[in-house]
Amino acid sequence: MAGNGRYLDEKIMSKEQNKSFRTQQDETLGIEKKGSVDSYIVSRLFAYIKPFKTLVAASVAITIAGSFLGPLRPYLTKIAIDDHIARGDLRGLAFISILLAGAILLDGIKQYITTWLTQIIGQKAVFNLRMDIFTHLQKLPARFYDRNPIGRLITRTTSDVESLNEMLSSGIITILGDILQLFFIVVLMVWIDWQLTLIVLTVLPLMLYATILFKNRVRVAFQDVRTHLARLNTFFQEHITGMSIVQLFNREEREYENYAAINRDHRDANIRTVFYFSIYYPLIEVLSAAAAGLVIWYSGVRLLKADLTIGVVISFVQYIWLFFRPLQHLSDRFNVIQTAIAGSDRIFRLLDEKEGIENPAEVQPVSTFREKISFSNVWFAYDGDNWILKDISFDIRHGEKVAIVGATGSGKTSIINILSKLYPFSKGSITIDDIPIRKIEASSLRKLVGVVMQDVFLFSGTIRENLAFGNPDVSDEALREAARVVGADRFIEQLPGGYQYRVLENGTGLSSGQKQLIAFVRALLYNPEILVLDEATSSVDTETETLIDAATAKLMSERTSIIIAHRLSTVQKADRIIVLHKGMIRETGNHQELLAKRGLYYKLYLLQHPEQTTRKEV
Template sequence: MSQPDDEVLGKAYDHRLARRLLTYLKPYRGRVALAIPLIALTAGFELLALNLTMAAIDLFLLPPAPERLGLFSRLLAAGFEALGGRPAPMDGVAVIGSLYLGLMLVVFGLTYWQTLLLNGTGQFVMYDLRRELFAKFQRLPLSYYDRTPIGRMTTRLTSDVDALNELFTSGFVTLLSDVVVLVGLLTFLFLVNWKLALVSLVVVPLLTAITAWFRHHASRTYREVRIRLARINAFLQEHLSGMATVQLFNREAREEQAFEAINDAHRRINIETIFYYAVFYPAIGFVSNLGVALVIWYGGGQVLTGTLSLGALFFFIQAMQRFYEPIQDISEKYNILQAAMAAAERVFKVLDEPLVITSPSAPKRPAVMRGEIEFRNVWFAYKGENWVLRDVSFRVAPGQTVALVGATGAGKTSITSLLMRFYDVQRGQILVDGVDVREFDLTELRRYFGVVLQDPTLFAGTIADNLRLGAKDISEDRLIAAAQEVQADAFIRRLPGGYQAEVKERGATLSVGQKQLLALARALAFDPRILILDEATASIDSETEALIQSAIERLLVGRTCVVIAHRLSTVRRADNIIVLHRGEIREMGTHQELVARADGIYRRLYELQYREATPPPRAASAATVVRSPV
């Protein structure tokens, strides 16, 4: 079974992706260029500190014969001689101790600055990536949203970008620092005593085998953990959003069992991961100690035979303990690298998604904005040749109201989506004021339209924010006038704070009718030439519907309007009613003309709704119940 896009991990390293990731560092190459020498200096000063301990022993605590002194100790002794002679042992130890402390302070400062520079760079890169991703999401066509879950897009912007940040900061810093330390340590080890250096490396093959074993199993379990976690997230998203349905049908116990199974699978794979870590760390520690033991055995023998100083042996012991840390770090960072490569692949897949709906290089615009609409032989399918609209042609004169009527799936909403160019037609033309919508600048085209949906979208913020949607040219007076015109001002002023009242996510604290009135006020505030009402009164009570219908009548004055409605009572006053059936126009005319057709689709729909709206007569007896056929 193929894994979802979120669950697949790619190669641990992909040079193509790595090169592309590095382009995001270009604006901050000065910071990176400064951080890299700081990393090298930090590692160098740490190695220098190890040499100071060797020098302290060889020069002042247990000085060997001069010919047995290491290179660093001889250089330090020469430095003392140049400054007036080697100091007494207590003074010499104090001097070296002070030098050691000074080096550690320098290391502290260097580490502080390199962390600040690289972590700051990582934050800048995350900012740039998220901004680029969000901008791309806003430009992608609606067809992309039709096939992509919202949760997956959220993951691109959050956890995937975080994985890349960890690569740029923790992973990058650690790998670079570890490489510098390894190279530096090997260099010093061979300079001090090449024979003992070779002995100390005897355990490296064993260390490599343990690391390879851990990397293989850790990679597999890490992938499984991500899969299990993705399933938990998907289950939670679905069931928390549908909690009302779960409770309504008494599914709490059943869903709890389902979640328990998913959660248990996540727990078990995490415990397996812990097992591999529990083996890896002690094994690395054991091999490290085995290497130190070999150094003590062989190096101790050299000390006893007079071919190695005690300071050099102490240096080797310290160096070997430090030598195994980078190898362990590199093994741990393998998963970070693998996750970052997978995240990069998914992020770049979004960024490379083609923009099929774009503005032309030389856009056109009508001389006068009148609000005329014309469909010419339009064919449209969301996929392949599964035609949603078939050879649709009609014209709406400026200021007219046209109603689109038909069963679910007849193509009504598709017409309005094509009109605003959320999709492009496969055949035919759609014209607004005589200009093909594909020849408009997208921003200019969509300024023509105001849309009121059955479930209007409100954002977290204030009432004024939701009416204005960031448009700075809409003044406070114009905002209030729009609300008054559609009779929304009264309920807005009753809210705590009035126009500055807080709106929760998706308008959770407002009724459906209030949200519809706000959507109408917003449409009026933007003063569109063409208004689209998509089932705007389908989910409200009769009293609120009457209020909204009154607001709509005010809004329609001087505007072209396209109305989509299943309730035919809302389209009686339309100048033209288009009846769609399976993507084709079957009837067209006014309400009176269509009702007059004895065998027409519109008449059958109207009669069916009229019968359903008319209550059956009361039964003559309480013992007799009259039921309408279903």
């Protein structure tokens, strides 16, 4: 599985290595300074919000229009006390009470509408983002999946996206409302009494300093949380998939220790964020209480001098809590934003990954295969200069059945990987009907080439859905006929529900032979002009192999076929056999010709058929 074992490397990565890794990723994105990351991410997020600008405008307008309703309530309380209660004006008090109730009602309506609108915006934007991620993942090259653990990718598409959803749904516009509310609070406080306002604002510099310090620390902490969460998911996903191997090799205790180490790292990263919040929130409470105490003390002095009214004092006490509540909300939203920024950073790095083999500016359509496939001096390596294929040259003509054999690691499957454009080759040329495959669009090329792999992958769904994976519009009659030709209809019809039988994850519950038969039916329905069998019968028993042999003959009939095989019994009827050894072509010919040469193929044949040694000696 792509990325197996990477969690062990990641587990021992030091903090300095993590920092170096992030710096390298920033350079990949073209970000020269860490400070520019936020603006870069905001600009990317704006592209997902822009299609819903009408909803955004409505939400912003309602937020702006209603942001004064909260600050208006203490001011109405002051008027009620000083202008009506103190004077015994019951009629005026009733009017102010109605205004106060109306302000509360309108504020509630405003909150309902803005919450509904922001949630709609967030859900729609995140829906599009998820679709972009999935579309992009389908275009990424095989090398990307070789170096990225599945658990890490799952983290990107689930928890990272969900954190972004929370920010878009309840973060940005709420922050705008809190800022506007603070503005109106300060304006009304100054309007009522500028001296008391200055006392309240004396604690603001200390609060801003604490917030900035908190922001810098918690940003790094959330980055670490996301990193450790990805490692946790990677480890868990790999071990759930490979649990039978863990149990067979008695690795339960050792893997428990490995998981505990990764889990501790994740726990400690979360505790660091809790530590910062546990300091920040009480500090805000202390500062707000200090401001309230100063206001009450100074108000008492002025009340004794008859320089202040009771209504002003009560309204200012209310304003103090209103003033610090948006600041606390902003810190809460900052928590959401920091989590979302950390997740967005990773999401956009994923979206910035280069896609598969790039098509040239001008591509030539290829709808059919007429003449030949040509490999000319092809060199290929999965990593650096560790060459898997070395100066490979051969032709496969239309209608020809060509087998490629060799020991494990000789490069057989690599030939199919580069022919299918899963990996780019380094040197040489590959052409189909004299058209370089680099000029052929990948999807067009793959319509010509159908591959039956050794390790068959089945998706969760029905048998029918898996059979028709490459041709979803196929009729039931054609599907059943293909299953009959291959011989898969026998076991399918015995399953509960037949063709509607629900396949579990990766075909759990089906034998290797049954999954291989499904793969043959799938290839037959795909109806490719070039058929590739990559060790397609290596995992089946003798009885199933006999059943498949007849189906294979029909499947290859009037098709250009490439048979990758380790067992030589499956290639003896091929028109031509290419023998690979350490990435180079050592011999070419049909079965009898290669045996007559008594070279590498002959040695491989004797290893698999030792009974022939006696005949040779006789």
